[in-house]
Amino acid sequence: MNIVYLHTHDTGRYIEPYGYAVPTPNLMQLATEGVLFRQAYCAGPTCSPSRAGLLTGMAPHSAGMLGLAHRGARLHDYNQHLVPYLKRNGYETVLCGIQHEAPEAAMIGYDHILGNPDYDMSNFSFRSVEWDEENANAAASYIRQQHDKPFFLSVGLFNTHLNFPDPDPGIQRDYVAMPYQFHDCAENREQWAAYMTSAQAADRCAGIVLEALKDSGLWEDTLIIFTTDHGLPFPRMKCSLFDSGIGVSLIIRAPHIERNGKAVDGLVSHLDVFPTICDIAGLRPPSWLQGYSLVPYLEGRSTSVRSSVYAEINHHVDYEPMRAVRTERYKYIRNFGECTYLPRNLDASMHGSFLLENGFLETEKPAEMLFDLYLDPVERTNLAQCSTYSEVRASMEKELLDWMEATNDPLLHGDVGII
Structure with a gap:
C-alpha cells in the first residue's frame, strides 16, 4: 500500500x-x-x-x-x-x-x-x-x-x-x-x-x-x-x-x-x-x-478512541510556555509564562495589524483558562475562577499534570530554555 x-x-x-x-x-x-x-x-x-x-x-x-x-x-x-x-x-x-x-x-x-x-x-x-x-x-x-x-x-x-x-x-x-x-x-x-x-x-x-x-x-x-x-x-x-x-x-x-x-x-x-x-x-x-x-x-466500529487531546506551546519566536487539555465538553489551558500576549509570536498580517492598532496586546491572557465548550464554543468566558466549575477545573488540571508527568514534560522542572 x-x-x-x-x-x-x-x-x-x-x-x-x-x-x-x-x-x-x-x-x-x-x-x-x-x-x-x-x-x-x-x-x-x-x-x-x-x-x-x-x-x-x-x-x-x-x-x-x-x-x-x-x-x-x-x-x-x-x-x-x-x-x-x-x-x-x-x-x-x-x-x-x-x-x-x-x-x-x-x-x-x-x-x-x-x-x-x-x-x-x-x-x-x-x-x-x-x-x-x-x-x-x-x-x-x-x-x-x-x-x-x-x-x-x-x-x-x-x-x-x-x-x-x-x-x-x-x-x-x-x-x-x-x-x-x-x-x-x-x-x-x-x-x-x-x-x-x-x-x-x-x-x-x-x-x-x-x-x-x-x-x-x-x-x-x-x-x-x-x-x-x-x-x-x-x-x-x-x-x-x-x-x-x-x-x-x-x-x-x-x-x-x-x-x-x-x-x-x-x-x-x-x-x-x-x-x-x-x-x-x-x-x-x-x-x-x-x-x-x-x-x-x-470502519464505523466506534464513536470514540480517546477522551482527551493535549496541546502545547514552547517557543515560536519568543518563549511562551503553555499547555492544554481538551475533552469533548471542556478545555483547560495553563499558562506557565507571562500573562501577556507576545507581539513577536503574532505573524505579521493586515488583520493582525488591525488588532494590534486597536489594543489587542492589552487584552487579558490569564494564567489559567477553563471553557465550557457546549455553552461557549468560541472560548470567550473564562470559568477558571467560577465556583460552579471548581470541581471541573480541579479534574482538568489534574488530568493535564498527569499527562505532563506521563510524557516526561521538561516544563515540570522549570523553563525549557531559549532556542
Whole structure:
C-alpha cells in the first residue's frame, strides 16, 4: 500500500469540507470519497511542533521539538520520524515541497527529494503559488512512474502561509463571510479574499496530485492523508491553544475501507496518524507512539478512541510556555509564562495589524483558562475562577499534570530554555 501525505501551512479548518465558503473542490471531492474528521487537533499550534507530533506520534516535548526547526529546534532522534520507520519496513520515501521537522531535509533521511525544496517564508516577493504548482507537478510525475516497492510521498504546500498571493479579482470582497474572530471591515475582507485565493491555490495543487493517483491506477492502492499543521496565521489562532489555533482539517481515504463521505465527531489528535498508518499498512507500531489508531473510526466500529487531546506551546519566536487539555465538553489551558500576549509570536498580517492598532496586546491572557465548550464554543468566558466549575477545573488540571508527568514534560522542572 502506498501512502500520500498531503499537507498545507496554517489552514485550520477553513476549507469547503468544513462548510466554509472557500472554494476548494478537490479537497471537497476527497472528503466525499474518504472520511472527514470534524474534531481533529494538532499537538502544538506552531509549524515544527505540530509536524513533529504527527510524524513521530509523540507530544512535541517528548519528541524534542520545542520550537521551530529553522530557529534551531530538532527531534531527539530522527530515527523516530515516520520516514526512517517506513524505510525500515520496505518503503521508498519521497519528499516534495515543504518539511518543517528538521533544519535540513537530509537529516530526516528521505530516499528522494523532488521538485524545488528551497523556500523563504521571510521573502515578501516569494511566489508561493508557482512554487507549489511546480512541486505538485513533480509529485504527479513521480506517481506516474513505475514503482518497484510501495512509496511514502510527502507533498508539502506553502499555501496557506503568509504572505498570501494577491486576491483573485473574481472574489467579490464586499460579499465574503469571514471567520467570527474578524471585525467586518473593508481591510479585513481584503485579507480574507487573499486567504481564499491562497486556499484555492493549495486546492489546485492537491488536485494535481490526486488526479495523478487516479490516472496511474494507484488510487485503490494508496492511503491518502490530508491535513494542515494548525490554525490560521492570525492572533488567537496560530500560536494559541484556543480551538481556532489547534483545530485542524483532517481527511483520510483508506483503501478497501468503505466509509465514503462520512464525518466523524470523535476527538482526534495528530498523534493518532502514525498508529493509524501502522494499522492500515499491517506494520508493528513502534514503542514510542502515544496516539491511537483511527481505524475503528474509519470502519464505523466506534464513536470514540480517546477522551482527551493535549496541546502545547514552547517557543515560536519568543518563549511562551503553555499547555492544554481538551475533552469533548471542556478545555483547560495553563499558562506557565507571562500573562501577556507576545507581539513577536503574532505573524505579521493586515488583520493582525488591525488588532494590534486597536489594543489587542492589552487584552487579558490569564494564567489559567477553563471553557465550557457546549455553552461557549468560541472560548470567550473564562470559568477558571467560577465556583460552579471548581470541581471541573480541579479534574482538568489534574488530568493535564498527569499527562505532563506521563510524557516526561521538561516544563515540570522549570523553563525549557531559549532556542
